[in-house]
Amino acid sequence: MPYVVDFEDVSAVGLETSPVAEALAGLRANEARYFKNKYGHVFTVSPASEEPETLDYVNRILADERKLDIAARPLEVTSFEVDGIRMAYVFYESGLSINVMYTIADAGKRAVGFKLSEGMEVPAELGAAGFKFARQKSKLAGTIRGSFFVIKGEY
Structure with a gap:
């Protein structure tokens, strides 16, 4: 069942099994606030089991581009398009968040971003x-650690 992420009243709904559930909820709310403020988009997530195509899309890019296989259990996913950019997110039980930003126009930006919730270790992979x-500091998520890589292939 889809869940609209509220960044004013942060909730760990759907993330309760994570050892860093509160920090992951803040990270998810931080993303929701960004998309609402920048694009007017309401950030809605679903259990990973309800949107396997989004999880498959992210996993395929990780495998093809960097031979990565994330060991943590995916809890929630979302995918949407804003301003000519296809976005996909996966929030993992470990506290990891992965997003794929894929500009639909050929000359646009295409990247995979990783964000680590406060209190989690860097995943071994x-x-x-x-x-x-x-x-980076966030009022909603505390200290977020982030990294990324540029997508070279076509997806």
């Missing part, structure tokens, strides 16, 4: 791949 994480 990302550490082994050599990703370095920059820190």
